[in-house]
Amino acid sequence: MAGWLWFRCLFGPSLHRIHRPLEQPRPEGRAGRRGWDYQPKTLERHTDSILGWASALWSLSYYSSPLILCYLYRKGYICSSKLAPYSQYVGTVLVCLLGVACLRGWGRWRNPEYLQFMTILEETRKSHTPSNKKKLASYDFDFSHWPADFSWKEVSNPKLSKGGVSLLKPEPKHRGAADSLLNSVRTLPCHIISYLIAHSFGRRMLYPGSVGLLQKAMRPMLQQGQARLIEEYDGQRNKLVACDGNEIDTMFVDRRGQRGPHGKTLVICCEGNAGFYEVGCMNTPLDGGYSVLGWNHPGFAGSTGVPFPQNEANAMDVVIQFAVHKLGFQLHDIVVYAWSIGGFTASWAVMSYPEIRALVLDASFDDLLPLALKVMPDSWRPLVTHTVRQYMNLNNAEQLCKYQGPVLLIRRTKDEIITTTGPEDIMSNRGNDLLLRLLQYRYPKVMTEDSLRAVRQWLSAGSQIEEASVYSGYEVDDDWCLSVLQSYQTDRETPFPWSVGEDMMLEGRRQLALFLARKYMRNFETTHCTPLPITEFHVPWKL
Incomplete structure (x- = not known):
């Protein structure tokens, strides 16, 4: 033996x-x-x-x-x-x-x-x-x-496709001359180079947290954060096995047995491209008294694999299945909260599970391509476009528009990461494009050219005072806007997109557009990587 x-x-x-x-006594000198x-x-x-x-x-x-x-x-x-x-x-x-x-x-x-x-x-x-x-x-x-605690095989979900997860597909190709054999041969070098870029430095640039050297440097900090979650919050660490075989490292803090209004709501946190649940955005809902489930991207810390979009979706899927079938939460009790690039898995989750209660996106963007083009030479534009669309197509806005539930977007007014020209130009923040895409899809009759100009003027405000000045300049009547939306919802009970505003005057549409913009987006005057305080975290507005 x-x-x-x-x-x-x-x-x-x-x-x-x-x-x-x-059962054993603590070693000498560690009693405290x-x-x-x-x-x-x-x-x-x-x-x-x-x-x-x-x-x-x-x-x-x-x-x-x-x-x-x-x-x-x-x-x-x-x-x-x-x-x-x-x-x-x-x-x-x-x-x-x-x-x-x-x-x-x-x-x-x-x-x-x-x-x-x-x-x-x-x-x-x-x-x-x-x-x-x-x-x-x-x-x-x-x-x-660590032995596996939950596997995707334990649940059969007929509404999802191959392997338990709906497949992500690149943009469809157009028929015609472009599909000819000659063109395929001509573009073969581009396909090979794109593959090599995506699977070498491209993936590591997009997700630096998957680089082993960075993880070794952060190991003491990660171990300290994990100790805090387990010893102070009684966190439960679990290993989940996704449908692609990747093992996902998760941490769950249960507040259902405690006093407070938020304990029965589970917040699933999706971290940024160099974020880990040990030191990431889990801390914000924890401070608010919510039950919280955090997880690490494939290839981050205890999770295995590489963080390509399909692997990310597979990981998010098994996390949700675990929350429902193992932890005992209902989908309508779950709020998905994401920071930065975590908006991709968060928007995928609410698109695939529309019964989820709400979505909060902090410092997120609409599409990866404009941000990728920003950091690459102009001469690389066709290659970067092909690589992103084929291997790293993080199309957050497209996925978000397929969700019918409440959404809150948090924009960092001094964000230096998801702006295309710099933090001083707040209109280059891709969070603006995410908001406009969502409003244009949900309220197409409201978001006319004049309404778009009014919303862009509101988005260009660099402070709360300027924002309030624009809002009052258009004489927005909140009570009137609310009554119009409630009346439309009561009469029809239709899913988005709504036809509200089609028989409305220009002034009414602008008021309604600004009212909706302020409901869907909140500004936070700070940089990209500043931790979000609990005072800025809210369950999204619901009509």
Whole structure:
């Protein structure tokens, strides 16, 4: 038994923290803390450091291998006679690393804290009972070893297509000469280059949080944030398996048993392109007393895979299924809250699950393409357009217009990320285009050219005082606007788009357009990455 346990310690996960004490007393000197960082013994600490450096050097050599191989080829070193001595050297290094790993396993086996952790992990793998899961949740360790808590296979949903998730498709091609064989051959290099760009630096530029180097740099901060969620908020960490096989790292904080008006509402949070639930937008609804479910993009922290649009949609789908079928929430009790690029998965969620109660988009955009063109040379325009539309088509506005429920857009007036010309030009903020697309779809008879000019004038206001001045300048009567919308809704009960405003005078349409714009969008005078305070978080207006 002891030898088997040592063998498991040899290949066991790295242990980072003990969140809560179990039956054993706390180690001496830690009595005042609810949790503590795992302290490896000297042998384990040094051997772990050696293996860590070896892993880093392997990663570095892997990514630089094309350059290394090119150099060796030019120097004439790639031949059997010259490579043979190096193969013996590599074999010696591998044997030494294996010996170091055995010593690390021995050091872990001699540590009572790690030994108890491995015992609990093995018991949980054999029997995934609530009692064993609760014990295992007291530890923070490599998430790849965490047993799966929920899989998309546990639920059959006939309204979704292949694999349980509606497929995302690139823009349709037009028939005609463009589809000829000659044109396909001519554009083949463009397709190849687009694929290489999307699967190399393009994906990493779009989602820098998926870069391993950044995650290593942020690891102490992420571990601290996770400890806070578990130890202060009694958060529950779960592993979900999506239909593409990716494992999604989630954190759930349950407030249903607490006093307060918001505990029965679940807020599902969708993070930005370098955001993690450990330190991201989860904190805003938590401060408001909501039940909160956060998750990490594929390839971020404990989640596996890469964050391409289809993988993102698959992850969001299993998160919603988990919330409904495992956590026991109804779709009409769920609010989806997203920050920045998280608006893509959020808009996909409400498009695919229209019964969801509401959507809040903070510092989000209408379409990725204008922002991608902003950071690339003009000569690359056709290539960037093809790459985005084919592999990274984050068409938030198109998805949002397929949702019938309440929506709130939060615009950062000093946003430096989703503006196409700079934070000083508030009219280049792509949140404006998202609002206009939504209003034009839902209220096409109201959003005439004159109404659009009035709304754009309101959007160009750089402060609350200027905004109020524009609003009062058009003499908007809120009570009248509300009564018009309520009367239309009572008479027809029709889904969007509405025909309200078709028999209205020019002045009435402008008033109604400004009234709706202020209901659908709120300004927050700050930059893109400033955390949203709970005072700025509201459940969207509903007629």
